Amino acid sequence: MRFKNLQCRECQRKYPAEAIYVCEYCFGPLEVIYDYENIDISRESISKGPLSLWRYKPLLPVHTDSPVTIGEGLTPLVRAGNLEKELGIKELYIKNDSVNPTFSFKDRVVTVAVSRARELGFDTVACASTGNLACSVAAYGKKAGLKTVVFIPADLEKGKVIGAGIYQPHLVGVKGDYDQVNRLCGELAGTFNWGFVNVNLRPYYAEGSKTLGFEVAEQLGFRAPRQVVVPMASGSLLTKIYKGLKEFEELGIIDEAGTRFFGAQAAGADPIAEAVRKDEDIIRPVKVKTIAKSLAIGNPADGYYAWNVIKKSGGYAASVSDNEIVEGIKLLASTEGIFTETAGGVTVGSLKKLIEAGKIDPDLSVVIYITGNGLKTQEAVEKSVSKIEEIDPSLESFKETCPWAG
Amino acid sequence: MAKVKIPQPLRNLTGGNNEVSLTGSKVGEVLSELEKEYPSIKERLRDDEGKLRRFINIFVNGDDIRHLEGEATPVSDSDEITILPAIAGG
Ligand SMILES: Cc1ncc(COP(=O)(O)O)c(C=O)c1O
Ligand SMILES: [Zn+2]
Numbered sequence: 001m002r003f004k005n006l007q008c009r010e011c012q013r014k015y016p017a018e019a020i021y022v023c024e025y026c027f028g029p030l031e032v033i034y035d036y037e038n039i040d041i042s043r044e045s046i047s048k049g050p051l052s053l054w055r056y057k058p059l060l061p062v063h064t065d066s067p068v069t070i071g072e073g074l075t076p077l078v079r080a081g082n083l084e085k086e087l088g089i090k091e092l093y094i095k096n097d098s099v100n101p102t103f104s105f106k107d108r109v110v111t112v113a114v115s116r117a118r119e120l121g122f123d124t125v126a127c128a129s130t131g132n133l134a135c136s137v138a139a140y141g142k143k144a145g146l147k148t149v150v151f152i153p154a155d156l157e158k159g160k161v162i163g164a165g166i167y168q169p170h171l172v173g174v175k176g177d178y179d180q181v182n183r184l185c186g187e188l189a190g191t192f193n194w195g196f197v198n199v200n201l202r203p204y205y206a207e208g209s210k211t212l213g214f215e216v217a218e219q220l221g222f223r224a225p226r227q228v229v230v231p232m233a234s235g236s237l238l239t240k241i242y243k244g245l246k247e248f249e250e251l252g253i254i255d256e257a258g259t260r261f262f263g264a265q266a267a268g269a270d271p272i273a274e275a276v277r278k279d280e281d282i283i284r285p286v287k288v289k290t291i292a293k294s295l296a297i298g299n300p301a302d303g304y305y306a307w308n309v310i311k312k313s314g315g316y317a318a319s320v321s322d323n324e325i326v327e328g329i330k331l332l333a334s335t336e337g338i339f340t341e342t343a344g345g346v347t348v349g350s351l352k353k354l355i356e357a358g359k360i361d362p363d364l365s366v367v368i369y370i371t372g373n374g375l376k377t378q379e380a381v382e383k384s385v386s387k388i389e390e391i392d393p394s395l396e397s398f399k400e401t402c403p404w405a406g
Numbered sequence: 407m408a409k410v411k412i413p414q415p416l417r418n419l420t421g422g423n424n425e426v427s428l429t430g431s432k433v434g435e436v437l438s439e440l441e442k443e444y445p446s447i448k449e450r451l452r453d454d455e456g457k458l459r460r461f462i463n464i465f466v467n468g469d470d471i472r473h474l475e476g477e478a479t480p481v482s483d484s485d486e487i488t489i490l491p492a493i494a495g496g
Contacts, residue, residue: 010461022491024415025450027461029492106496133496178496180468186490190414190424198496234495285472299470301492304460 002039003061006030006203009305017061019120019200029301030203032061036251043222043253046214053108053211059247060112060211061204067115068144072100072107073211077219077367082335087355089362093225094332095216095369098340102139102163103373104132104294105237109208110197114140116204117195123147124194128185130178130233130294131160132372137197138167149194151181157293159376177288179299206302209237213244216367217254224249224257226364227315229351231343231371232263232272233297235306241369242309261310262360263317264350266290266325266342272303273317276310283307291322291380292342294372316359320349328352329374329381339374347371408436408481411488419446433466434477436487451489461492 006015010028021030041058049055053073076099080092100107110133117125124147127137134150141148150164154173165171174181189199197205217224224245230238242261248254265273268290271283283303288296300306310317320328328348333339340348347368354360374381391397399405407427412420420426426443430436441448453459464471465488471479481487 022415022461024418027415027450027459027491029461127496129496176468179470182496183463183465183468183488183490186413187411187488236495285470287473297495299463299492300495301461302495 001035002058003032003034005033007033019117019122019195021200021202032203032207034059039251041251041253046218046253053111053208053215056211056214059214059244061207062112062115062119064115064119067111068118068140069111070101070107070139070143072111073215075099075215077216078336078338080336083332086331086335087352089355089360089366091365093216093220093365093367094336094338095212095367096338097212097369097371098338098344098373102132102135103376104136104341105209105212105369105371106132106136107140108211109133109205110136110140112208113195113197113201113205114144114146117197117201118144118146120195122193122195124149124192125197126150126185126188126194127197128178128181128199129164130296131156131164131376132294133198134164134171135160135167135376138164138169138171141169142167151185153178153181153293157377157379159378160293163376177298178296179285179288182297182299206236206240209240210244210247212237212369213241214248217245217248220365222254224254224259225367226257227260227262227360227366229262229264229347229354229360229366229368231295231347231369232265232300232306232317233269233295234300235263235272235302235304237369237371238263239302239305239309242313259313261313261315262350262354263306263310263315264347265317265319266292266295266346267319267321269296269298270319271298272300272306273319275303275307276317281307290325291377292325292346293377294341294343295346316354316357318350318353318357318359320346320353324349324353326381326384330384332370333374338370340370341372341374341377342380343372344370344374345380407483409486410436410440411486413489413491415491416447416450416489419444419450431480431482432477433464433471433479433481433487436481437464437477463490463492464488465490
């Protein structure tokens with residue numbers, strides 16, 4: 001067996017690999033532990049694997065040979081030559097994870113969590129979501145043929161409401177912010193015997209994000225990037241990309257690269273970035289206010305671990321204003337042709353700030369993680385798109401209205 | 407008496423009760439009562455220095471006490487205190 005236990009990240013107590021998520025003793029989060037001696041994975045086996053993130057299955061916490069999959073992962077890693085020039089850096093890549101089946105990186109965590117939910121015998125899957133997770137759980141829940149319940153803040157962007165609702169899940173809008181949705185789901189998870197992907201299935205769910213570390217390393221020719229910029233809400237994604245690269249290093253699949261981790265947050269929801277800047281290991285919860293709703297978490301569960309990775313890797317963190325988020329979205333679209341949602345605006349805006357502040361070394365490779373799709377948050381950029389130049393269907397009208405045609 | 411909602415991981419210490427009513431005019435006092443009634447809960451909630459553990463969240467009527475006055479947050483009989491472990495993003 002590749003894995004059979006969960007372990008408390010705080011006090012190291014072990015638990016069986018069931019649908020549990022906190023240590024009964026100290027409330028610390030539980031994490032899947034693997035028997036690495038029994039894991040058979042190599043560059044070759046990976047290269048021959050399926051064209052989805054299931055090529056890394058030996059390092060994922062699912063036993064079944066038929067996971068619930070819609071072809072997630074193996075998204076493009078593109079060299080960003082125009083943005084390199086614009087920002088004055090030498091080697092920049094964009095991991096474009098906005099082109100997953102439900103248009104965000106959440107499909108990575110959900111394919112793992114829903115596969116595990118089915119394996120553990122749940123007939124219902126559920127989640128608390130800032131939007132993207134709702135879309136993903138709705139799709140994968142239906143694909144798995146399970147009852148599907150998603151909880152979202154009632155005031156979510158239309159693109160996310162439609163992007164989740166189209167799969168016909170039970171869609172519950174909670175009057176409150178995400179932290180309140182989250183608190184409610186914490187209570188519900190203790191009441192209903194459902195597989196809440198980010199509550200009682202969280203140890204399995206979170207592991208899916210490691211594949212964003214694996215994949216980037218593979219796509220760079222089995223080498224780790226020197227610097228990465230990762231958007232943070234709960235801090236889970238950043239923590240797990242780190243774990244993914246570490247596992248590859250320890251299994252000898254890549255060389256140790258000392259990758260430095262840079263966190264990106266929205267200014268109105270930046271308790272982790274604030275703790276990094278203040279250099280204190282207490283993450284103070286905040287009341288959120290930002291257009292980056294997918295990142296609007298004021299009380300980040302993995303904040304401390306993300307902080308720790310950033311600190312010990314020699315990285316840093318930035319926060320960006322609503323305006324900088326919109327500018328970031330525009331910059332990525334107009335230089336590299338990639339239309340990202342507000343979370344991606346946070347990442348690009350933070351990249352720019354971190355370069356300007358001298359935190360990111362312009363001579364070393366950088367990978368930025370673009371984790372969500374622009375079509376889901378159109379409200380944010382409605383006023384920032386090209387104006388339509390309306391003409392009659394005639395040559396004269398075109399010439400008259402569009403002098404730039406020359 | 408304020409109502410305290412007990413999270414699943416602690417219910418085996420409260421004889422399966424998911425809700426306990428306790429006296430106290432501040433969150434800290436109510437928690438002390440809880441710790442008195444069920445002594446084994448104390449080391450679960452607090453570290454060696456007596457501080458609430460990092461991963462524990464306490465809410466009064468849904469508001470995180472870190473946004474209020476911490477353990478000094480006043481509570482009355484009609485208030486509901488919820489103890490929850492930190493949970494993930496989404
Ligand atoms: C598009 C997008 N990027 C990044 C994140 C951050 O993830 P985490 O909560 O793991 O920090 C989220 C979380 O909801 C998201 O929707
Ligand atoms: Zn523990």
